[in-house]
Amino acid sequence: MTPQPILNLIARHESGGDYDIVFGGVPASARPGRPITTMTLRDVIAWQVAAVRAGSRSSAAGKYQIIRRTLEATYPRAGMVPTDLFDVAGQDRLGVQLLRGRGWDAWCAGALSDVSFADALSREWASLPVQFAQQGGSRWVERGQSYYAGDGLNKALTSPESVLEALKACREPVAVEPPAPEPAAPEPAQGPWAALISAIAKLFGGRNG
Template identity: 50%
Template sequence: MITMKFSIYHAQPVLDLIGKYESRGDYDIVYGGIPKSLRPKVKITSLTVRGVLTWQANIRAHGVASTAAGKYQIIYNTLKATVAQMGFNTSRVFDETVQDEMACHLLIGRGFQRYLDGAIDMESMVIGLAKEWASLPVPRDMQGPSRWLKAGQSYYAGDGLNKAHASVAEVETALAIARERYRSGAQPSAPAPDPAPAPSPAKPSSSNLLTTALIIGAAAAIIFLKG
């Protein structure tokens, strides 16, 4: 297994871009073409990873075109392979944290750590992302799985199911920000603590009130006598 040296914070610009075009950032979304009767009965972020795999296997058996689930639209075969490669505990809940961890694993598999370390260039990384996420584009004209592609198209263009939605410039910008964060060693700043509440004015005790009343009374008596 490849060691992950980057953090979620370093990868966040890329993760957010993927989520924007794969799922509108929704961790609970599933492929829109799944019939209502076959959709999960609960939010997928409340299912275990094993539960998601079982559900995906079921809809595959019903011939549904895609089993894509979650923010990163992970399909059954990819999820199954990711679990095996990561030695993942499938009793964990398929929540935001788990989905982000799995997306980072997929990034590593497409060369993200090597890109951050300068071992591969930007163009190679953009192609790697396009091969993993169909909504991201290829950066140049090239051969795809089934046809010749133009720059800006999905790597899977022509399959009747997928097309690119992000621009090449958007992908390159997200990658550049991620690399700058990584190389600078930047980490998210801790939020500033809430200011301490101002102390409430002390309430005078009954003895203080009595003393004050006696002083005021004595002063009034002196004034009366002098008058």
């Protein structure tokens, strides 16, 4: 099993795959002073607190658009410490941990259905749709809507089927290309006399065979 297909789908709709992106509604005066991939977890959390205090409706940051309270709860479970970087490797590590928090291990073991796991992911990432009609975060939502629809901030950006297809792709074995054959060793160069003797030997050897 590989989580990459579902992580790719999530990132495509949450951030466009941008590790340095932050919520677009952050006031200009409160935007990060440097790329967040160069910041530690502690620095990112401090910035998220400041952004919300400055009036931002969300503290979402990075490829997986992780909000402050989720980041604070997730990084220790991922075996990370406050001084670790919120860089590419760190964000991908957090993304995998978020999958695990919604049932990745149980799903891999066959103890959780595709629909149930996909629906659980819709509670983690607002761009993913619910798989069946249910009570959402603020109102009743239909299949295909965001769990958080109606909050004035979020909506589903893909279909229930696309999430199920990404999970299916997680199960497909990763193709491993066979190693390229080693180039044949070149024949040693021959001088003119050696080439002539070799040709005569082949000629008479062929007649005697």
